[in-house]
Amino acid sequence: WLAFRQAAVNDQRMEEDKPLTEAGSDDKVLVWPDLVYIEFIALVLFTAFLTVWAILLRAPLEQPADPNIAPNPAKAPWYFLGLQEMLVYFDPWLAGVVFPGLIVVGLMAVPFIDKNPKGNGYFTFKERPFAISTFMFGFIVLWATLIVLGTFLRGPNWNFYGPYEFWDLHKLVPLTNIQLSEIVWSRWLGIGLPHFWLVREFFGIVLLLLYFIALPIWTAKGWLRKYFDKLGPVRYGITIQLVLWMLLVPIKMYLRWTINLKYFVAIPEFFFNI
Numbered sequence: 442w443l444a445f446r447q448a449a450v451n452d453q454r455m456e457e458d459k460p461l462t463e464a465g466s467d468d469k470v471l472v473w474p475d476l477v478y479i480e481f482i483a484l485v486l487f488t489a490f491l492t493v494w495a496i497l498l499r500a501p502l503e504q505p506a507d508p509n510i511a512p513n514p515a516k517a518p519w520y521f522l523g524l525q526e527m528l529v530y531f532d533p534w535l536a537g538v539v540f541p542g543l544i545v546v547g548l549m550a551v552p553f554i555d556k557n558p559k560g561n562g563y564f565t566f567k568e569r570p571f572a573i574s575t576f577m578f579g580f581i582v583l584w585a586t587l588i589v590l591g592t593f594l595r596g597p598n599w600n601f602y603g604p605y606e607f608w609d610l611h612k613l614v615p616l617t618n619i620q621l622s623e624i625v626w627s628r629w630l631g632i633g634l635p636h637f638w639l640v641r642e643f644f645g646i647v648l649l650l651l652y653f654i655a656l657p658i659w660t661a662k663g664w665l666r667k668y669f670d671k672l673g674p675v676r677y678g679i680t681i682q683l684v685l686w687m688l689l690v691p692i693k694m695y696l697r698w699t700i701n702l703k704y705f706v707a708i709p710e711f712f713f714n715i
Contacts, residue, residue: 447564455565463563513597513610522591523584529599530693532704532714540686547683554676571668579687618703621645638708645706649715652689657681 451461470476517525527536559568566573594601596608625644626634635641661669661677669677696702704714 444564445566448566451563451565452567455567461563514595514599516591516595519588519592523587526587526591526595527690530690530697534712535715540690543683543686550679550683554672554680575684575687583687583690618697618701620703620707621648621705622707624700624702638710642706642708645704645715648705653682653685656685 447462451463454461516522524536524541527540530536531540555572557569557572559565560572593604596602597610597612598614600612600614602608602612622634622641622645626632626641639646657678660681661674665677665681668680672680693702706713706715708714
């Protein structure tokens with residue numbers, strides 16, 4: 442809240458041709474010894490605090506681990522529950538390999554993609570709306586939401602439970618998830634699924650090609666033209682692909698919750714599912 446409040450104040454002062462709140466401030470200090478000395482004192486104090494806390498607080502330990510008995514639900518540590526929750530909506534190679542890799546690579550690529558000098562050293566939002574909104578959406582709306590879902594709303598058998606619903610071990614959830622090919626061939630066209638995988642998944646493949654190839658080209662020539670001109674084709678292509686992969690998570694979650702869609706493209710012959 443404080444950061445956005447200061448950004449709003451700076452944006453208003455820039456509209457009024459007034460100096461920024463950070464202008465003229467001389468609050469720079471040396472890393473050594475000033476900053477390192479303060480960090481070392483904080484390290485010692487918090488180490489002592491955590492040591493006393495660990496001695497006085499009784500940790501809620503469970504019984505010793507038994508390799509023959511797995512807990513239900515078997516949950517990862519909270520910081521990995523976002524990835525575990527994504528396994529509900531995506532294939533393991535996507536949720537466990539591709540998406541974490543894109544997160545790491547995307548964060549590493551940000552300084553090379555976004556070279557806008559505005560907002561460097563002062564708070565602002567109007568000068569960096571895309572960068573700030575994208576980060577806030579990806580971290581708070583998506584990642585924090587996935588952690589909350591996996592921590593508080595996933596119970597036995599990884600079923601979904603409401604905030605005050607009893608975690609019943611015998612709760613039965615019908616497996617009604619279907620592929621996009623089944624919706625098109627069986628429901629819309631009223632015929633059986635083709636046996637050849639390329640014909641069977643033709644509509645899903647075309648949909649993904651439109652999403653990952655045609656949509657970036659269309660946006661570059663349309664309502665995102667100014668970003669294309671500013672970033673150039675290479676940086677714009679990398680940026681839009683990272684954004685599209687990020688948006689695929691809420692899109693897939695919404696379709697799973699509404700029409701029970703499991704995969705856009707399901708090719709078990711090659712263990713390839715999206």
